[in-house]
Amino acid sequence: MRRLVFQRGRHASVALAAMLFLAPVLASAVDDPSEMLPDPKQEARAEAIGSQLRCLVCQNESIEDSSAGLARDLRKVVREHVAKGESQQQVIAWMVSRYGDFIRLSPPVTVATLLLWGMPALALLAGIVGAVVIFRKKPQAAPLTDEERARLEELSRER
Amino acid sequence: MSAEGPSLGRRRVMMALPLAGAGVVGAAFWSMLSGMQKGSFNPHDINAPSAGRPVPDFTVTDQTPGVGFSSHDLQAITAPVLINFFASWCIPCIAEMPQLLKLRDRLPIWGIAYKDKPDNAAGFLRHAGNPYARIGSDFEGRVAIDWGVSGVPESFLIAPGGKIVWHGAAGLNNDEVQNALDAALGQAKR
Numbered sequence: 491m492r493r494l495v496f497q498r499g500r501h502a503s504v505a506l507a508a509m510l511f512l513a514p515v516l517a518s519a520v521d522d523p524s525e526m527l528p529d530p531k532q533e534a535r536a537e538a539i540g541s542q543l544r545c546l547v548c549q550n551e552s553i554e555d556s557s558a559g560l561a562r563d564l565r566k567v568v569r570e571h572v573a574k575g576e577s578q579q580q581v582i583a584w585m586v587s588r589y590g591d592f593i594r595l596s597p598p599v600t601v602a603t604l605l606l607w608g609m610p611a612l613a614l615l616a617g618i619v620g621a622v623v624i625f626r627k628k629p630q631a632a633p634l635t636d637e638e639r640a641r642l643e644e645l646s647r648e649r
Numbered sequence: 650m651s652a653e654g655p656s657l658g659r660r661r662v663m664m665a666l667p668l669a670g671a672g673v674v675g676a677a678f679w680s681m682l683s684g685m686q687k688g689s690f691n692p693h694d695i696n697a698p699s700a701g702r703p704v705p706d707f708t709v710t711d712q713t714p715g716v717g718f719s720s721h722d723l724q725a726i727t728a729p730v731l732i733n734f735f736a737s738w739c740i741p742c743i744a745e746m747p748q749l750l751k752l753r754d755r756l757p758i759w760g761i762a763y764k765d766k767p768d769n770a771a772g773f774l775r776h777a778g779n780p781y782a783r784i785g786s787d788f789e790g791r792v793a794i795d796w797g798v799s800g801v802p803e804s805f806l807i808a809p810g811g812k813i814v815w816h817g818a819a820g821l822n823n824d825e826v827q828n829a830l831d832a833a834l835g836q837a838k839r
Binding site for chain 2: 546547549559560563564567587588589590592593
């Protein structure tokens with residue numbers, strides 16, 4: 491990806507080592523434990539907020555998962571705002587005002603994303619309608635011919 | 650329904666529906682992929698919403714060989730200014746430099762060194778040339794966040810009064826970016 495990739499490489503080996511040793515201890519991939527807030531409750535809130543924000547460098551990762559320099563800076567910002575007592579909504583609004591909706595890993599419900607958000611319900615509805623149509627109109631077997639009826643009688647007698 | 654199962658017309662509809670669905674999905678993918686090829690659609694675009702807004706509150710300290718500046722300086726400009734975030738460690742910034750050196754004859758360019766050691770930034774400008782009328786340092790990278798910068802190089806065209814009229818999130822050595830800047834500059838000067 492464009493540009494900040496250079497910064498990433500430098501931290502890749504450190505991040506890998508940190509993950510190997512700290513993965514069982516730390517829930518998130520924060521590079522440096524000194525980044526974490528001293529209050530575990532606030533830290534948990536910061537992690538919950540950060541995991542909803544896209545790292546704009548490695549775009550399919552959240553800022554909590556990414557070791558890019560920008561992600562680290564944004565984690566720091568999130569923690570500062572959480573320490574000030576801001577709500578999740580406030581922190582995300584602060585980010586969106588700078589980077590737009592793209593920074594949210596789950597897009598907000600707007601006219602443009604209505605179809606996206608409505609798709610599971612629509613798909614379920616389509617499935618139910620399809621199933622009802624198919625099961626209600628089960629094709630009935632054709633009536634037996636005289637020959638078949640005679641054969642059936644023969645077979646029943648043998649029993 | 651007749652005893653023989655669905656009528657012929659109905660069967661045709663049931664055959665055609667999945668095909669039509671697949672066709673619509675295929676057409677959507679085709680338009681996305683061709684847009685990506687032509688450059689009109691980029692799923693990685695961040696589209697930071699800074700254009701049309703006033704510049705954020707900020708101050709950047711002096712970066713050798715220039716003088717830093719703040720939002721107040723940009724609010725006081727009387728002709729368009731280009732703000733350019735750069736770094737000595739950024740290869741696309743090196744590629745962009747010849748374009749900036751040409752552009753400096755058309756309008757003043759104010760540079761902000763992003764997450765760069767002051768010595769490295771100064772050395773870079775000594776070797777590559779210095780297109781900047783003023784230069785500030787954003788060593789912590791916090792000013793860049795307020796501008797909605799996600800990497801370097803990025804440029805912003807500021808109209809008199811301190812309004813951001815254009816934001817380019819790529820090097821200016823790209824023709825499309827350069828054309829977009831030219832168009833924005835034409836409007837800002839009017």
